[in-house]
Amino acid sequence: MSKSAQLYRMVTKEHICPFGLKSKDLLQRQGYDVQDHKLASREQTETFKQQYNVDTTPQVFINNKRIGGYEDLLNYFNKPPAKPKGTSYxxxxxxxxxxxxxxxxxxxxxxxxxxxxxxxxxxxxxxxxxxxxxxxxxxxxxxxxxxxxxxxxxxxxxxxxxxxxxxxxxxxxxxxxxxxxxxxxxxxxxxxxxxxxxxxxxxxxxxxxxxxxxxxxxxxxxxxxxxxxxxxxxxxxxxxxxx
Known part of the structure; x- marks a missing residue:
């Protein structure tokens, strides 16, 4: 049975969300068929955020359950944070x-x-x-x-x-x-x-x-x-x- 996920990300002439692209890539690498919903304007993005009561995009849904943004998706798949916190060599x-x-x-x-x-x-x-x-x-x-x-x-x-x-x-x-x-x-x-x-x-x-x-x-x-x-x-x- 194929796995599917829904991704809502901002893609406008002025801005392509990097975390949306990373979320799509991560989902595909995990074997998911991604339904890629592109928010083509600031207005669409704001409407989406109000509809789902979220502050940021992208947003990922798996099995009709909202997972969240890119960091939340990493946590969902038990991956390390994208950017380690604290000191680093x-x-x-x-x-x-x-x-x-x-x-x-x-x-x-x-x-x-x-x-x-x-x-x-x-x-x-x-x-x-x-x-x-x-x-x-x-x-x-x-x-x-x-x-x-x-x-x-x-x-x-x-x-x-x-x-x-x-x-x-x-x-x-x-x-x-x-x-x-x-x-x-x-x-x-x-x-x-x-x-x-x-x-x-x-x-x-x-x-x-x-x-x-x-x-x-x-x-x-x-x-x-x-x-x-x-x-x-x-x-x-x-x-x-x-x-």
Missing amino acids: APVIAIFSVTLLLSLAFSYSQTNSIYLIKTLELFVALTMSVLAIQKLKDLYSFTNSFITYDLLAMRVVRYAYVYPFLEAYVGIGMIANFPAITIAPVSLFIGTVGAISVIKAVYIDKRELKCACVGGDSNVPLGLISLTENVFMVAAGIWMFMS
Whole structure:
């Protein structure tokens, strides 16, 4: 016996509801024959919501019983929430994984082999550059988060606005093989200040904060990840002076 479901979703010239499309896809993957009712205007949508006394669309009905919207449908099929709540390391894992793969790819493309030292240098440089992009895409949000734990930014707020540019400069400079004297001091400085700040905030003061390392709007907890970023900078600065 085939399973069927009714889906009411908003589809207008101005707006196609993404959760309606996701609900349809989920139902089809669960083996349901979907009767897709498209609400083609704001007026139709408002009329539907008043008729069924609901606040949002899409709305799914199975066996003439209203299941609800997309999140309700996920729960109905015992699926995890679409967007996990609370802190998450997903942004950092994504950045570190891709920059590592890029480092391996660049190293291999230049020598047809994996040169460990060069790969590590590229990994650090690319990671710093991408993390800088994450901060620069919303500098306002980044600074709001950064100044709550960085010891220098607390005292000199403008430093928070300069920091992502300095990080990008170091990353780009390493890739471009700038003279060590022009980038190593910057890397050492921002890395050392950052590491001390994280250690004090997290491990001494025991504060539970969100890390601004991947931008001010992230849910990455302040701690090991941010400390790792700063250790990278310190290690890169020392390595550049020694090389």
